[in-house]
Amino acid sequence: MAHIYIYSPSGAVRDKAAFKRGVARLKKLGHEVELDADALSSHTRFAGDDATRLAAIHRAADSGANVALISRGGYGLTRILPGIKYKQVAKAIAKGTQFVGLSDFTAFQNALLAKTGAVTWAGPALGEDFGAEQPDDIMEACFDDMVSGQGEGAGWHFSTACATANAKRRSGVWAHDAVLWGGNLAVLVSLLGTPYFPQIKNGVLFLEDVGEHPYRIERMLTQLLHAGVLAHQKAIVLGQFNNYKLTPHDKGFKLQSVIDWLRTQIKAPVLTDLPFGHVPTKLCLPVGQKIDLVVEDRDALLLWAHTDH
Amino acid sequence: MAHIYIYSPSGAVRDKAAFKRGVARLKKLGHEVELDADALSSHTRFAGDDATRLAAIHRAADSGANVALISRGGYGLTRILPGIKYKQVAKAIAKGTQFVGLSDFTAFQNALLAKTGAVTWAGPALGEDFGAEQPDDIMEACFDDMVSGQGEGAGWHFSTACATANAKRRSGVWAHDAVLWGGNLAVLVSLLGTPYFPQIKNGVLFLEDVGEHPYRIERMLTQLLHAGVLAHQKAIVLGQFNNYKLTPHDKGFKLQSVIDWLRTQIKAPVLTDLPFGHVPTKLCLPVGQKIDLVVEDRDALLLWAHTDH
Numbered sequence: 001m002a003h004i005y006i007y008s009p010s011g012a013v014r015d016k017a018a019f020k021r022g023v024a025r026l027k028k029l030g031h032e033v034e035l036d037a038d039a040l041s042s043h044t045r046f047a048g049d050d051a052t053r054l055a056a057i058h059r060a061a062d063s064g065a066n067v068a069l070i071s072r073g074g075y076g077l078t079r080i081l082p083g084i085k086y087k088q089v090a091k092a093i094a095k096g097t098q099f100v101g102l103s104d105f106t107a108f109q110n111a112l113l114a115k116t117g118a119v120t121w122a123g124p125a126l127g128e129d130f131g132a133e134q135p136d137d138i139m140e141a142c143f144d145d146m147v148s149g150q151g152e153g154a155g156w157h158f159s160t161a162c163a164t165a166n167a168k169r170r171s172g173v174w175a176h177d178a179v180l181w182g183g184n185l186a187v188l189v190s191l192l193g194t195p196y197f198p199q200i201k202n203g204v205l206f207l208e209d210v211g212e213h214p215y216r217i218e219r220m221l222t223q224l225l226h227a228g229v230l231a232h233q234k235a236i237v238l239g240q241f242n243n244y245k246l247t248p249h250d251k252g253f254k255l256q257s258v259i260d261w262l263r264t265q266i267k268a269p270v271l272t273d274l275p276f277g278h279v280p281t282k283l284c285l286p287v288g289q290k291i292d293l294v295v296e297d298r299d300a301l302l303l304w305a306h307t308d309h
Numbered sequence: 310m311a312h313i314y315i316y317s318p319s320g321a322v323r324d325k326a327a328f329k330r331g332v333a334r335l336k337k338l339g340h341e342v343e344l345d346a347d348a349l350s351s352h353t354r355f356a357g358d359d360a361t362r363l364a365a366i367h368r369a370a371d372s373g374a375n376v377a378l379i380s381r382g383g384y385g386l387t388r389i390l391p392g393i394k395y396k397q398v399a400k401a402i403a404k405g406t407q408f409v410g411l412s413d414f415t416a417f418q419n420a421l422l423a424k425t426g427a428v429t430w431a432g433p434a435l436g437e438d439f440g441a442e443q444p445d446d447i448m449e450a451c452f453d454d455m456v457s458g459q460g461e462g463a464g465w466h467f468s469t470a471c472a473t474a475n476a477k478r479r480s481g482v483w484a485h486d487a488v489l490w491g492g493n494l495a496v497l498v499s500l501l502g503t504p505y506f507p508q509i510k511n512g513v514l515f516l517e518d519v520g521e522h523p524y525r526i527e528r529m530l531t532q533l534l535h536a537g538v539l540a541h542q543k544a545i546v547l548g549q550f551n552n553y554k555l556t557p558h559d560k561g562f563k564l565q566s567v568i569d570w571l572r573t574q575i576k577a578p579v580l581t582d583l584p585f586g587h588v589p590t591k592l593c594l595p596v597g598q599k600i601d602l603v604v605e606d607r608d609a610l611l612l613w614a615h616t617d618h
Contacts, residue, residue: 078528215354215384223501251354
């Protein structure tokens with residue numbers, strides 16, 4: 001069982017009931033939960049002003065906890081990226097604190113990867129995941145694997161459409177010793193052209209997003225394409241893209257149109273259906289970790305070396 | 310009076326009545342209007358597939374018209390940027406064809422600027438502007454100045470809030486021989502990190518956007534900031550940002566919060582209230598043109614050399 005430090009680097013927590021349920025759930029799972037002093041602070045839409053959120057990040061790094069878990073995502077990390085003490089965070093990670101989160105947290109994870117190479121986890125947030133009325137079994141099992149250090153990988157079953165699109169590729173190892181990285185597409189793309197964007201040459205890039213129309217997803221993928229990022233990846237793995245609205249103007253343009261188009265633009269395989277994103281069922285994925293991607297029929301596996309914490 | 314070539318490089322025209330009204334209005338103003346063969350084509354949400362829209366752009370360049378005017382914006386240019394024959398377009402501009410548009414057209418304008426240095430005009434679109442039930446007087450006057458080559462600049466009156474924020478700066482020339490560039494913020498930022506983003510060192514950057522929440526506007530400005538773009542500008546000029554919805558979660562965070570924050574991040578002045586954006590009243594602004602920015606009390610002037618066409 002772990003010492004879990006809860007802090008708020010992004011948006012202010014409004015759903016305090018979910019926050020409390022999340023804390024109770026983690027305790028029920030046997031964990032020791034420590035709350036950052038500003039976990040529930042609020043400054044306009046942020047969980048405290050910039051200095052407050054930066055201090056919270058650095059307290060999380062100094063907490064000695066096994067896991068530093070975000071209360072929620074939202075918006076707030078990109079504007080404080082220049083103030084983060086990346087070496088301090090990387091040292092905490094080296095000593096065994098695992099940083100976990102998603103969405104806006106993508107900015108922190110990829111900036112840290114760019115600056116230090118340190119590995120963080122794309123995974124749940126306290127409120128939406130552990131604070132759900134019924135937390136997702138797979139989410140909890142993957143989190144448990146991450147906490148215990150017993151996890152050696154993550155797998156999923158992809159759709160027949162994805163299998164058909166990749167029918168010419170043989171089963172086997174599709175990427176070897178590749179760096180797993182990515183997260184929220186909009187947040188990742190918001191780092192392009194800045195010192196906080198990782199330069200990953202042999203990568204497996206995973207992406208998800210919420211509330212973005214497929215044309216915007218395509219525009220963001222186009223930016224990654226034209227920036228030369230996609231050409232350096234061994235595979236693109238698409239998670240869940242949801243909560244957007246198609247309009248009559250789309251006339252058949254949809255998410256699948258974007259995926260089909262993407263496959264015409266790059267040589268690397270595009271896999272879909274990764275259980276990750278703004279959905280209850282989410283894997284824990286080590287961002288910055290060397291992994292193998294193995295595909296057998298309609299099953300994909302991301303395998304990472306067993307690590308002790 | 311001018312020969313105006315209408316073409317559709319981005320979204321499909323759905324409001325055909327506005328399109329027709331726009332054509333009629335231009336004719337009434339004494340212009341000769343030529344319609345591209347695919348001006349009203351439709352392929353899902355696009356005005357024809359990629360090859361169709363690329364061909365339309367190149368036909369516009371070969372038209373020998375005085376003005377090549379987009380029917381509308383939407384989305385569609387970023388994905389075809391690699392297929393545009395920039396030298397061919399720049400030659401057409403050198404021979405006297407002025408390319409005019411906005412919104413998604415920002416991608417074309419800035420890619421062309423990056424590739425060739427050629428000047429285009431941020432200005433109206435056919436449907437929304439000339440096709441309005443009552444076209445805006447200032448928009449038409451500025452368009453007329455652009456067409457006639459008589460325009461030597463554009464000016465506007467800014468708010469007292471803007472004047473107060475810049476109270477320590479003396480009236481006079483705030484930028485000399487600077488390159489005017491910019492356009493739609495989201496579209497411009499979608500070029501960052503790619504070969505289509507202009508490297509402008511002594512610039513006056515103007516920006517507008519529609520339907521983007523202030524936190525997203527801030528995230529995009531943050532990207533320009535962290536990419537080092539803003540530090541190289543002599544001034545940032547903000548046009549109209551509209552059609553977004555604040556939420557209870559914002560708790561006082563608003564567009565002005567973003568502008569206030571921006572002013573703490575850069576040394577260059579930030580001017581507001583430029584009449585440009587997704588609004589009826591819009592100036593015609595030469596993107597890529599050397600300009601002087603002159604400020605006297607609450608009046609700003611962008612001055613460019615008189616050019617013959």
